[in-house]
Amino acid sequence: MASMGRRAFVALLGCSAAVWSVAARAQQTGSRASIGLLWPAAAPPASPRMESFRLGLRESGFVEGQNVVITIRHPQRDPQQLPELAAELVRLKVDVILSNGDFAPRVAQQATKTIPIVAISDDVIGAGIIASLSRPGGNTTGLTILSPELSAKRLELLKEIVPGLTRVTALWDATAVASQLLMTENAARSLGINLHVSELRSRDDVADAVRAARDSQAQGLNVLSSPFLASVSREIISLAAEYRLPAIYQWREQAEAGGLISYGPSLAAMWRQAAIIVARVLKGANPADLPVEQPTKFELVVNARTAKSLGLTIPTSVLLRADEVIE
Numbered sequence: 001m002a003s004m005g006r007r008a009f010v011a012l013l014g015c016s017a018a019v020w021s022v023a024a025r026a027q028q029t030g031s032r033a034s035i036g037l038l039w040p041a042a043a044p045p046a047s048p049r050m051e052s053f054r055l056g057l058r059e060s061g062f063v064e065g066q067n068v069v070i071t072i073r074h075p076q077r078d079p080q081q082l083p084e085l086a087a088e089l090v091r092l093k094v095d096v097i098l099s100n101g102d103f104a105p106r107v108a109q110q111a112t113k114t115i116p117i118v119a120i121s122d123d124v125i126g127a128g129i130i131a132s133l134s135r136p137g138g139n140t141t142g143l144t145i146l147s148p149e150l151s152a153k154r155l156e157l158l159k160e161i162v163p164g165l166t167r168v169t170a171l172w173d174a175t176a177v178a179s180q181l182l183m184t185e186n187a188a189r190s191l192g193i194n195l196h197v198s199e200l201r202s203r204d205d206v207a208d209a210v211r212a213a214r215d216s217q218a219q220g221l222n223v224l225s226s227p228f229l230a231s232v233s234r235e236i237i238s239l240a241a242e243y244r245l246p247a248i249y250q251w252r253e254q255a256e257a258g259g260l261i262s263y264g265p266s267l268a269a270m271w272r273q274a275a276i277i278v279a280r281v282l283k284g285a286n287p288a289d290l291p292v293e294q295p296t297k298f299e300l301v302v303n304a305r306t307a308k309s310l311g312l313t314i315p316t317s318v319l320l321r322a323d324e325v326i327e
Contacts, residue, residue, distance in 0.1 A: 036094035041231035056275025086111035102127035103175040122147035126179030147225035152187035169213035173226035210239040221247035265295030
């Protein structure tokens with residue numbers, strides 16, 4: 001028993017050394033902590049992502065340019081570049097990797113089993129990124145956005161605001177896991193909606209997908225959640241307006257940019273919270289023991305100007321539930 005106790009004590013010492021605070025090491029050596037951001041869209045993260053992330057870091061004692069460096073890597077062409085970008089972050093020996101969506105966190109996990117990973121995932125369990133929300137295990141923790149449940153809810157909202165809605169096109173990121181799509185399809189069946197799915201793999205697919213929705217006489221668009229789809233939302237919003245297609249989105253910013261309606265968590269809050277989790281890891285927390293966090297508040301934003309341009313009257317029941325109505 002004494003021998004077992006000594007072995008356990010030695011193992012504990014080794015573990016403690018492995019998770020010794022990056023912040024403490026940086027303070028002693030004068031070096032800066034290093035964060036690698038593996039972003040799966042072709043353009044860098046748009047506002048308010050990085051602003052909110054830097055705010056969360058500052059609140060936790062990390063200021064970019066002073067005691068922390070952020071290195072962003074994103075594909076110039078398509079998501080298939082992500083493995084080489086993840087490998088590059090590993091070669092740079094970053095202290096923690098932040099990754100987004102369903103695909104990028106799995107790519108990061110394939111690139112390293114030792115560097116901590118903080119994921120902002122659409123469906124962290126469905127994507128197989130972790131096995132348990134309460135005890136993630138391995139080197140990954142983060143936030144899950146509950147996108148499958150929210151996508152089904154958005155379909156209900158779209159039916160509530162579009163009279164006689166029976167035909168909807170769902171725009172889906174082909175790199176996302178199927179759980180979001182499956183739950184949306186189940187919701188469509190229960191609502192009596194004929195759902196057509198358009199898979200998008202690159203920015204070049206956007207115009208064809210929205211045009212095909214118009215040509216198939218879709219009465220609305222349900223834009224599913226993914227970093228890639230968010231990165232092309234301005235194109236989707238513009239084409240939806242041109243083809244007079246009511247569309248529902250995940251983020252407030254998409255409704256503010258001219259989308260008809262949005263329902264989901266706060267994008268700014270998600271990135272700020274991700275920064276706080278990253279800071280905990282930099283200060284020595286073990287990702288395996290950090291429970292995956294979930295949003296607790298969801299925002300409903302209605303763009304009344306867009307509704308008017310589409311000839312839609314938003315029901316009072318929806319307006320009363322809205323967090324914001326853009327006049």
